[in-house]
Amino acid sequence: MNAPAFSICVYCGSRPGVDERFAHTAAEVGHWIGARGGxxxxxxGRSGLMGVVADATLAAGGRVVGVIPRTLVExxxxxxxxxxxxxVETMHERKRIMAxxxxxxxxxxxxxxxxxxxxETWTWRQLGYHNKPLGLLNQHGYYEAMLRFIDHCVASGFMDGSQMQLMNADDDWQRLLETLVESAGFPLPTQVHAI
Known part of the structure; x- marks a missing residue:
């Protein structure tokens, strides 16, 4: 099997959420990754949005690397x-391998x-443990309140603009994926697998 064109770590819910649009977008994200050889x-996990994004990536011809602690297998x-x-045995080992x-x-x-x-991944980037791009999909305003709180942290002097520049927040999943792949130093991928 050929090496993947790029590799994206996706963090998401082990539940589907009450709004069906969340699962729909998770499937689109997985399809985009897989269809572009990613x-x-x-x-x-197989449950929730985790299972949706993994299944869509596989169905579109992409590779899927899952890392799960033994205590969460069931x-x-x-x-x-x-x-x-x-x-793996611990959450720390899981996150290290994923990163x-x-x-x-x-x-x-x-x-x-x-x-x-x-x-944690955002903190690692701030501390210089990695220099990989990080994105937050504010789908249908899901993270809007959190982003306002982060702005409040900046206004209160506990964060600053340089930290905000270390991550990308967007409500458009495709634009965000393209930004992440390009920021990681890869050419913008075109669809390589027909569905």
Whole structure:
């Protein structure tokens, strides 16, 4: 199998959410990655948006690398159809492997786990542990309140504009994916797999 054109780590919910548009967009994101010869790196689950983005990537011809802690294999229904499925012992090991295998990071809607992964990756970039692009998909205003709170943190003097420049927030999933891939140093991919 050829090396992937690029590799994107996607953080997202292990639940689908109540708005069907979240799952629809997760499927579009996975399709975009797979159809362009890309690789999805994600948390290895089959449930919620995690399963949707993985299935769509696979169906479009892309590679999927799942990384899941042993304690979550049953809870998040480990996706046995991944191109690679790594069952690890700790969350720290999971996040380390995901970060190493990715060229860029994208957060879709999700809950506390998604928030934690996004903020940790953002912090790592601020500290110089990596220089990979990071995106937050503010789909249908899902992250609007959080972005206002972050602006409040800046206004309150606990953050500054330089930190804000380390991540991209956008409500357009395709534009955000294109920005991340180009910022990671890859040419903007065209569709390579017919569906």
């Amino acid at each position: 690789q999805l790196v994600y948390g290895g 809870r998040e229904h480990a996706h046995r159809g991944c191109t690679e499925l790594h069952v 190493e295998r990715a060229d860029a990071f994208l957060a879709l809607p999700g809950g506390i786990g998604t928030f934690e992964e996004f903020f």
